[in-house]
Amino acid sequence: MKDDQQSIPSYGLGRQMQVYMQGLQGQLPSLPVSPEVLEQQALAHLSQQAAGYLAGMDDTMQANLRAFQRWSILPRMLRDVSRRQLSTTILGMQLPIPLLLAPIGVQSIIHPEAELAVARAARATGVPMILSTAASRSIEAVAQELADTPRWFQLYWSKNPDLNASLVHRAEQAGYSAIVVTLDTRLLSWREQDIQNAYLPFLQGEGLANYFSDPVFRQALAQSPEKDPAMAIRYFIDIFLNPSLTWDQLAFLRQHTSLPIFLKGVLHPDDARQTIDAGMDGIIVSNHGGRQVGGSRAALDALPAVVEAAGGQVPVLFDSGIRRGSDVLKAIALGARAVLLGRPYIWGLALDGEAGVQQVLQNLLADLDLTLAVSGFSSISQLDASLLVNERPTA
Ligand SMILES: Cc1cc2nc3c(=O)[nH]c(=O)nc-3n(C[C@H](O)[C@H](O)[C@H](O)COP(=O)(O)O)c2cc1C
Numbered sequence: 001m002k003d004d005q006q007s008i009p010s011y012g013l014g015r016q017m018q019v020y021m022q023g024l025q026g027q028l029p030s031l032p033v034s035p036e037v038l039e040q041q042a043l044a045h046l047s048q049q050a051a052g053y054l055a056g057m058d059d060t061m062q063a064n065l066r067a068f069q070r071w072s073i074l075p076r077m078l079r080d081v082s083r084r085q086l087s088t089t090i091l092g093m094q095l096p097i098p099l100l101l102a103p104i105g106v107q108s109i110i111h112p113e114a115e116l117a118v119a120r121a122a123r124a125t126g127v128p129m130i131l132s133t134a135a136s137r138s139i140e141a142v143a144q145e146l147a148d149t150p151r152w153f154q155l156y157w158s159k160n161p162d163l164n165a166s167l168v169h170r171a172e173q174a175g176y177s178a179i180v181v182t183l184d185t186r187l188l189s190w191r192e193q194d195i196q197n198a199y200l201p202f203l204q205g206e207g208l209a210n211y212f213s214d215p216v217f218r219q220a221l222a223q224s225p226e227k228d229p230a231m232a233i234r235y236f237i238d239i240f241l242n243p244s245l246t247w248d249q250l251a252f253l254r255q256h257t258s259l260p261i262f263l264k265g266v267l268h269p270d271d272a273r274q275t276i277d278a279g280m281d282g283i284i285v286s287n288h289g290g291r292q293v294g295g296s297r298a299a300l301d302a303l304p305a306v307v308e309a310a311g312g313q314v315p316v317l318f319d320s321g322i323r324r325g326s327d328v329l330k331a332i333a334l335g336a337r338a339v340l341l342g343r344p345y346i347w348g349l350a351l352d353g354e355a356g357v358q359q360v361l362q363n364l365l366a367d368l369d370l371t372l373a374v375s376g377f378s379s380i381s382q383l384d385a386s387l388l389v390n391e392r393p394t395a
């Protein structure tokens, strides 16, 4: 056995056997294994406001899911799949599996332990975490829970340049190893459920931990956020959305950090080329889980052209619609280096905090490992478009 094979964890069989053995003792999995049932239970468990916020714009999210169904895996038989290699590298960073946790803000509306519970589950499973600027726990507090688990920081580019620089500096100090700039949320879109519920968590002070703890943000206020939270929230509303942001401003960030910078929310191949021209290090193909541009192209449908435009110059990651192991394989076969898991881990958080997130991750990793094997592959590096058949819509 080669050295690099000795450390391969048996995600699939290990988890499967654990579940069956517990079953012999009369113990069934405490959360639904099916992502669809998990989602239903999680949304039913939350307040109407939080459920509506999490669900977002349902039609575009459904389009993301349908895009996966149009691709089928064409499995290969009688190949040795007794050992599987799931690890990958992104810009020299080693990932045990081609999966990261997508940045999801305001987790305090989902569970009281919020991002801290997610960080503990990430640490337990070794899945890197991308922390949102709009988190309900600070950059530093989350880093502490993660210990040496890899972490990236997602930046919402506010109107205050010093604040942006300060957030990035704090992330560097706290051991985050990449910056993800989200491009598709310079304005908040028309979200029907939130409008119906007249609900925006930030107005209630949720998701502002990184702002309230930031020296530059605090300096801009006449009173501290603890003394006058209403004024701090007003200042946040003033600066948070930045619809005038353009490509040329990315140079500012380049000057303020030596960390690799990924742009998240790229769908058009021309934007992929601009990402490279702007000196950025990576692309995340995403339509924000269908939460921003109503009627947007499904993210998976946008992936191949972006991969082609990137031409191997920078790694291309993917999110929006990853639910099962087969979805991960499909996105990788279409050229993604790794994928980001979004809503499913939040459903686990809603139902059972840290343990819920851990269960969702363990199940997905097991599913991924076993689907790779039964498809006839022993390493994710072997996957390419020949794995897939594009099934045309039947009617
Ligand atoms: C409730 C919620 C909050 C989100 N917050 C952020 C955020 O703060 N920053 C960000 O870049 N993306 C955010 N996203 C988008 C995710 O990073 C990711 O792109 C999306 O969830 C992928 O779609 P999926 O969950 O359907 O797979 C959020 C998504 C959800 C569902």
Ligand SMILES: CCCCC(=O)C(=O)O
Pocket (backbone or CB within 6 Å): 105, 134, 185, 188, 288, 291
């Ligand atoms: C301004 C939005 C911050 C959270 C977010 O990205 C989302 O709700 O989709």
